Amino acid sequence: MHKTSTHLADGRDLIYFDRRDIAREVRPDLRDLGRRPGASEPRFDLRTGDWVVVADHRQDRSFQPTANDCPLCPTRPDRPTEVPAADYEVVVFENRFPALSTPSGLAGTERLSSPVVPPEPLWSASGGGRCEVICFSSQHDASFADLKPDQARLVLDAWADRTDDLSRRDGVAQVYCFENRGAEIGVTQPHPHGQIYAYPYLTPRTSHMLERARAYRSATGANLFDDLVAAEAAAERVVARNDDWIAFVPFAARWPYEVHVYPSRRRRDLTDLDDGERDAFVTLYLDLLARFDRLFDAPAPYISAWHQAPRLEPGAAEFALHLELFTNRRSDTKLKVMAGTEAGMDSFSNDISPEKAADRLREIGG
């Protein structure tokens, strides 16, 4: 993998990832982008201990552009985009309308904690964190499932690179690589891409998992994820596996079709994966995405979310890297909506039994 770094017209970082060591020509971004948007403001919710980010500059971001004005396609002479190049393999750049932003840059910033008693009841920070966009391909109409294995491998290497780079920076508590796919899941840009969030705080979900993994170790001497994956591997919901990875519908699935993917040997984050594990992941993941494409009349909308250990947290070694892939589609005509019980109480009910979901995902294998 070869990296080439440059900057966009408003100063944002942009990095080309190429499979081979090439001398990529770096062209300048000639657009007049004006000033970068102001800082987002993380605010502390005293009741829950969760940080909520207020980012009101995002209300004006672009919405479902046509291919003709797609900002993620390569630049053409008559149409500049976010990527000032005639073509690219994989490219990562800072989001122009970021949910998380630190206008002066991350250097010297501090991570945000969740104290029982904050300095004041209504407590906030000025900025924090960083959001990046990752384009999986220069082809506007492709999807991740369409990528050739070596292209998907390049994406995985780029995710690992961003995880390593961002994890080492000041003010970053955890790195989250994810893809939202499909208009039904709120995607505003159809070009195949994902996002990378460097949160300045520990997210609620990671925090709760880590807390339980630590308590589980204290109580049993064992690792929670090891025990869980061993139980799932012996159960009836395994969808796919190879020597290095296992994919199953979890026993307590929250979404109509949900698959968790774990490496066979527990890893903390993407940077821990060796060459063989990376290639084996690509094979398994492209197969899973093809199954998701066959679930319904049209390709299923999905969220694909990498859960990684927050390196600097106490007990981070108890965490296990894993991917959660799920769709909010229940059937050809119905979506699962997060309504009163989910959005109000964070309590999920699932109308499709995980065993039936696993059966269906196995049936529609290639």
Added chain:
Amino acid sequence: MHKTSTHLADGRDLIYFDRRDIAREVRPDLRDLGRRPGASEPRFDLRTGDWVVVADHRQDRSFQPTANDCPLCPTRPDRPTEVPAADYEVVVFENRFPALSTPSGLAGTERLSSPVVPPEPLWSASGGGRCEVICFSSQHDASFADLKPDQARLVLDAWADRTDDLSRRDGVAQVYCFENRGAEIGVTQPHPHGQIYAYPYLTPRTSHMLERARAYRSATGANLFDDLVAAEAAAERVVARNDDWIAFVPFAARWPYEVHVYPSRRRRDLTDLDDGERDAFVTLYLDLLARFDRLFDAPAPYISAWHQAPRLEPGAAEFALHLELFTNRRSDTKLKVMAGTEAGMDSFSNDISPEKAADRLREIGG
């Protein structure tokens, strides 16, 4: 308030609530409903400590019926419904397609805990809890905002009654009264109605709030909610208030337009409210709902969620009754979707500043 209890053809409880002491004629439900659906199955997620309910009989529930076959309208001679009466004021009955169900009834059942080390890694219960439907009016096309104050007061009294009744039953950890309004929020029945969930477990949101309130008391000697509401009352986001209630957009709002409503004197649950507080709530709440109807071109979809103390939990006295009212609509044309950061990490970003949201909600007052 006057209650009249009866049963539907398949044995489900149905209760009429009338403003005055009337002798309501109880008609039998003559439908052939067949058997009630099987038990839902709460499953324990070892990683998070959350219970997820698998209820696969719900996949077949009815979807957006027309007024002609609305199951929540009063029965007509040629068209039986869930309510075997020519008319009603407010009626509550057990949901025919419940997310939470205990086929043999709640008596003798146990509440579900969230141990660090469960009996087995993949641990579930057979059934648990109960779901009720509450019809706010017999008028199919009404909405809560259209109710006369005495009708809205009857709904509030019915919520309090259900809270008291269900809280006392075996196997109930907390009672949750809520309304989902609008197709955009997943509502499958347009008839004005809400839902009442008697959870067999503590929901994640309640659990986290209660845990923090207990820790806050230990650390400061004060009540977390008292300190929070005092700070909000002195800040710039108050939308409406009277002697007994205050409504504000919270400092750390997660949704585009979100209002929290607290009684001026801290209460644990709806049953604690006296006559004056109940009447004062109705006045304020109908005003808030009218504002939500004026936010956009069409009435805003919303979730309205009563957070109540789980009576039997240690430290329940630290909890404060409050209502959360919020919409997932950001503008006339845009919805907020729970995508990668919200659905994957439980971490929210909000594109509308809470101060601007409060300004707007004040502007559109009656």
